[in-house]
Amino acid sequence: MTSISMVVNGRSVGGEVEDRTLLVEFIRENLRLTGTHVGCDTSQCGACVVHVDGKAVKACTTLAAQANGCEVTTIEGIAGDELHPMQQAFKDNHGLQCGFCTPGMIMAATDMVNRLGKDLDEKTIRAELEGNICRCTGYHNIVKSIQDGASKM
Amino acid sequence: MYNTNYHRASSVEDAVSKMGSSDDAKFVSGGQTLIPTMKQRLAAPSDLIDLRHVDSMKGITVDGNQITIGAGVTHAEVHSSKELGAACPSIAALAGHIGDPHVRNMGTIGGSIANNDPAADYPAAMIALNATIITNKREIAADGFFTGMFETALGEDEIITAVSFITPVKAAYSKFPNPASRYAMAGVFVAQTGEGVRVGVTGAGADGVHRHTEMEAALTANWTPEAIANCNVDANELLSDLHGDNNYRANLVKVMAKRAVEMAG
Structure with a gap:
């Protein structure tokens, strides 16, 4: 297990995860932010794209531990009072x-x-x-x- | 994915020491090949040693005609580098056609070269540019580095820290991407270097990336796409798979080489 912390959509979050946990699993299952989808789960479809430190990455092909200490933005984090x-x-x-x-x-x-x-x-x-x-x-x-x-x- | 233990290396020395104290560890950089491979349970390293936070492996330097790219530089950084765009646009263009934008934000040149996928793009460029692969232990000429499909001269605890090459006089890369994966079914990098013309072929060889010396000789005599027309590409040395047989690839190699020469001008 690894202890990770990151800022997701402006909010500091953390948790104990298995080292093999994918970033998309951490986002969906631990943080319950289910807007980030898993489509193919083989790095092709892009339904899982989030921004890590301002850059788009495939969250199904990134370990949560790789994003430890990073700033992550998901689809839930881009709208203000109105839609983006x-x-x-x-x-x-x-x-x-x-x-x-x-x-x-x-x-x-x-x-x-x-x-x-x-x-x-x-x-x-x-x-x-x-x-x-x-x-x-x-x-x-x-x-x-x-x-x-x-x-x- | 089977479980593993993740470690973040702070320096090359730290990475080597973590490798030494692990059972069956692998270095990981962007992980864009290794993580999918682990998800399919085709690889199950006991430990992963993350090299993405090693500062000494980052950065692109153009010093006169000497270009050095840190092993930890991402494909997106190579593609968008203004220095490379001016000094060696062919490699910047190559990087812009690897995978997709999201993969390019994670995948690194060092990772691609160390993996030596027979359909990867960078190995063809390294061979054609007569690049030097710099590791924590030594410097290896590209010709001696790529030893076969997914095989390199790297030792267990050896890490690529950078690649270095001299600005080519002319160079270009042309690939025929697989329509689904965008991996090269055949990719040819042609370069006029200070040490003559070099042609690197990827995606097609049964033993992975290789040079095509007959084309090199033809292009040395006459740098035009037509010069390649009579060159023989031996289909017996090429891959056959569900995407295309060896004869098809032999034709593709020639077509890609012609296109590359035309692009290089």
């Missing part, structure tokens, strides 16, 4: 159908804006979505949502 502009854009542009991939899509999208700026063209967005899989939408409205949300961030 990226969340609002997914709502406005019908950027989701079943919604399972959406938390990871939004965390990937905000990371994209952090790295590349607000002015994102379609080709860039599609290339940057390499690590996020959606089985409903065909991506078209997700790309539209990200372009819209990015411009409002």
Whole structure:
């Protein structure tokens, strides 16, 4: 067992976990923040994307112990009193159908804006979505949502 | 995943000492290969020694024509480095096509090279750039470092701390990614270096990454994509798997090499 502590969505949290505990397990099962999803569990689908020290990572492929001492942001941590502009854009542009991939899509999208700026063209967005899989939408409205949300961030 | 014991190393010495006092430990950096492998129970190290917090393994230095990349530098950092973008854009571009943005934020150049996946991108660049792999014990030329699929010259408690190479005159990497995994089904890195033309091939070789000396000779005589047209890529030395047989890969190697030469200009 390892004792870990980190700041998740601005709140200091900690716990005793098995060393093999994945970050996504710690977030979902210990912290009960179930917005971060496990889709494929094999580093491909991106439903588990969270930000660790400001960078998007796949929480199913990161040990909780690796994130010890870090700042973590999950989908629950991005809205203030109103939805985050990226969340609002997914709502406005019908950027989701079943919604399972959406938390990871939004965390990937905000990371994209952090790295590349607000002015994102379609080709860039599609290339940057390499690590996020959606089985409903065909991506078209997700790309539209990200372009819209990015411009409002 | 079977249970393991996680340790965070503060320095290279600390990592080596933790390795020495463990049963069956493995070094982990970004963990983007090792953690999925452990989840599948294909690896079950008793201990994991995390190298991500070793400061001496970080950073990119361009000193004249000498480029040094710390082993702990992530693919995202290589891809977005302004210094590398100016001094060696081919390796920055290569890093931007590994995995996906989230994987690139964790995975490191040292981890990729130490793992020597036969379809990984960096080993082709190391061979073509005639890079030196620097460890805590010695310096190893890339030619002697990659010894076979998932095999390297590294000893048990040996850690890659950096890689170093001379800025190439011209270089480019072209890969045909597997449509699902984006690993190279064939990837070719071509470089004009101070010591001649070098061609590194990944994704295709039955023994992993290798040079293609016939193409090197052809490109030395004539640096154009057409120069490769008559080169022989021996399918008997290439991989066959469910993604493509060896003859298919032999053709891909040639096409990727041509594209790389064209990109290098």
